[in-house]
């Protein structure tokens with residue numbers, strides 16, 4: 516009955532001003548006793564998600580009241596998906612596909628049934644990993660960010676700019692902006708290959724490689740009528756350049772500020788005086804957006820995303836790494852731009 520399983524624990528912290536490295540994570544083997552108590556479920560992990568917010572969980576103080584810090588030498592957790600092996604929770608039976616925001620980074624685990632949600636594989640057209648991305652929190656972040664904060668109006672000839680555009684949220688946000696009616700969608704990302712994908716596969720009107728090109732100059736060319744909606748995943752100098760070209764009464768969707776996550780600054784990080792002045796004088800809105808505050812809209816949102824994906828109106832991109840031993844490396848790679856679309860770890 517005893518089982519050897521693998522898990523990943525926090526080995527060390529990168530420090531609030533440090534770049535995370537694979538050595539911050541450690542693989543261990545442990546013995547699992549699959550004797551279930553009432554309400555517990557034995558799950559086998561299929562896919563794990565690595566996400567930018569985990570960088571905050573690597574610090575001693577996560578800096579956000581809704582995020583608990585990871586503890587040294589303890590099993591890590593995050594978005595995950597797997598299949599029920601045995602269950603002593605009435606909501607689940609063997610073979611159910613289930614997901615959780617707090618899935619242990621472990622090949623098999625005993626978890627509380629009330630932390631799991633059952634999913635219908637059909638919603639993701641059979642692609643189970645999509646529940647950690649396009650038909651999960653990532654998709655909802657893009658969709659609800661635009662709907663709640665973007666003020667996209669059909670027929671209004673708006674221009675949307677997306678930073679972090681080839682990543683999980685960004686690649687969806689650009690496609691949703693177009694479907695919701697933006698006349699022009701321009702992406703900013705970190706490689707020529709990513710730019711090509713945005714234009715040729717995802718229908719972006721133009722794309723800028725911020726590592727190689729002058730963002731301000733390229734935006735002037737590709738957004739001749741200025742910027743109305745800015746879906747911001749990165750913050751920092753890229754966002755200063757975008758905001759300086761925004762139109763009166765424009766809207767920033769403040770999704771994330773990844774360029775600042777390896778720095779010891781509060782969230783959202785303070786803006787330069789000039790950018791603050793631009794926001795004020797042009798009456799540009801820039802409200803904090805946290806997807807978890809809109810969970811009452813999750814079910815309807817996931818249905819909409821599912822339909823777009825099944826009909827081919829939204830293309831889903833993923834970068835998949837295999838093996839739980841590679842999850843730390845996958846996280847570090849994602850933080851440094853190694854992914855196109857959602858970074859997934861297949862177990």
Ligand code: NDP
Nearest residue numbers: 567682683684704705748770771772773774804805806852
């Ligand atoms: P991504 O798939 O976009 O991966 C992160 C990407 O960020 C990398 O691929 C890299 O792409 C880019 N990046 C890394 N460092 C920098 C930098 N210094 N400057 C510019 N770009 C950089 O991750 P997600 O889609 O999961 O997350 C995107 C953003 O959305 C994050 O800021 C995250 O915190 C936020 N988020 C917010 C939520 C909310 O509720 N508000 C919920 C979920 C996510 P490149 O090659 O282009 O540099």
